[in-house]
Amino acid sequence: MAGQPWPLSGPLGASEVSQCLSAFSSCLILLLPFSAVAQTEKRPEFKDPPEVRSENGVLSIELTVAPHTIEIGGKKVTTYLYNGLFAPPTLRVRPGDQLRVKLRNRKEGNTNLHYHGTNTSPKEPQDNIFVRVGPNEEYQYAVDFPKDHPQGLSYYHPHWHGATEFQIGSGVSGLVSVDGVLDPWPELKDIVTRHIIASRYPDR
């Protein structure tokens, strides 16, 4: 099906199905030798990022952003990280909780925090993206999650205008989980859940 895009949605016609199937079987043939290699390759065990949960309605944590040298895929990379971690802690709160983050800036340039996807106040000391935390400065956030805040996964990252993407792309971001999404289904309370965060590093 050279030159044709894959259908993004809608039912597939018979010819499209057969094209997809033939493409799929070619993939199978091509992939078989690689799967044999993959079985002998030792890969690190998949782990969730560390997590911190609120206690008695409050989650307190310190996040320090600073340059660190880490190994990614066998290569040494010097980049900015929270608390020296490639995957910094997942912050787990519940609706009605307060999230207290002391942010320390130990790198060049300004930073701050945005609680992306949350329905929290844009006023200080909450989700105000105009807060400036300069080099060697720190700032105490206290973010109130309303009692009716929707459950789900969000993330935190710097939102200093002009240096947002650079900092996120350097590895400075983590997850915020507003817990309770499975509460209506007690029969699911023991299922295994995974938190995954993907970082895209600029070519350099």
Ligand SMILES: [Cu+2]
């Ligand atoms: Cu964002």
